[in-house]
Amino acid sequence: xxxxxxxxxxxxxxxxxxxxxxxxxxxxxxxxxxxxxxxxxxxxxxxxxxxxxxxxxxxxxxxxxxxxxxxxxxxxxxx
Amino acid sequence: xxxxxxxxxxxxxxxxxxxxxxxxxxxxxxxxxxxxxxxxxxxxxxxxxxxxxxxxxxxxxxxxxxxxxxxxxxxxxxxxxxxxxxxxxxxxx
Numbered sequence: 695x696x697x698x699x700x701x702x703x704x705x706x707x708x709x710x711x712x713x714x715x716x717x718x719x720x721x722x723x724x725x726x727x728x729x730x731x732x733x734x735x736x737x738x739x740x741x742x743x744x745x746x747x748x749x750x751x752x753x754x755x756x757x758x759x760x761x762x763x764x765x766x767x768x769x770x771x772x773x
Numbered sequence: 774x775x776x777x778x779x780x781x782x783x784x785x786x787x788x789x790x791x792x793x794x795x796x797x798x799x800x801x802x803x804x805x806x807x808x809x810x811x812x813x814x815x816x817x818x819x820x821x822x823x824x825x826x827x828x829x830x831x832x833x834x835x836x837x838x839x840x841x842x843x844x845x846x847x848x849x850x851x852x853x854x855x856x857x858x859x860x861x862x863x864x865x866x
Contacts, residue, residue: 695783702790709797717803717858724850725794725810728843732818735839736783739825744832751839758846762853769857 699736703729716772720765727757775827782824789817803858811851818843 703726710722734750793813797806819840826836 695780695787698787699790702787702794705791705794706797715803717854718797718806720854720858721803721806721810722797724854725797725814728814728818728847729790731839732821735822735825735836739829742829744835747832747835751835751842754839755842755846758842758850762850765853765857 696733696736696740699729699733703733716768720761720768724758724761727753727761731757779824779827782827783821786817786819786821786824789813789820793817804855807851807855807858811847815843815847818847 706722706725706729710719710726713719713722731750731754734753735747738744738747738750790813793809793816796809799806822836822840822843826833826840829836
């Protein structure tokens with residue numbers, strides 16, 4: 695199960711690596727952030743360790759907010 | 774029974790993940806990729822977290838917080854990315 699999740703994580707990583715367009719990269723990064731935090735939650739359930747789960751939820755909320763701010767900054771720079 | 778249902782939810786979520794992520798590899802426009810990503814990826818993540826919630830219901834507060842932040846943040850992030858990327862004027866590819 696975890697191996698399938700890691701395979702699904704490799705696709706946006708490859709996309710972020712090979713694509714030059716900044717918005718495609720941002721899209722891949724958003725996908726990576728969501729997938730990683732959900733994987734952290736799954737691992738925290740498997741290990742029954744809720745400190746890791748708290749970290750996953752924090753990444754899920756703060757990481758997405760950070761990506762939004764980054765998108766606005768890139769838009770301003772491109773103008 | 775509930776355990777099997779939880780694993781079923783997680784499996785469906787992983788299928789949705791692959792479904793939403795494979796269009797990233799093509800040569801389509803950003804908005805097309807954003808649509809498939811924001812629909813299938815968010816639904817897959819929410820399905821996985823629902824599966825975890827069925828497996829361990831005692832930690833519902835943390836998992837419900839994760840569900841809510843997924844539902845709200847991914848929608849808002851989708852709108853913001855679409856707004857920011859649509860100013861270039863070369864989206865119709």
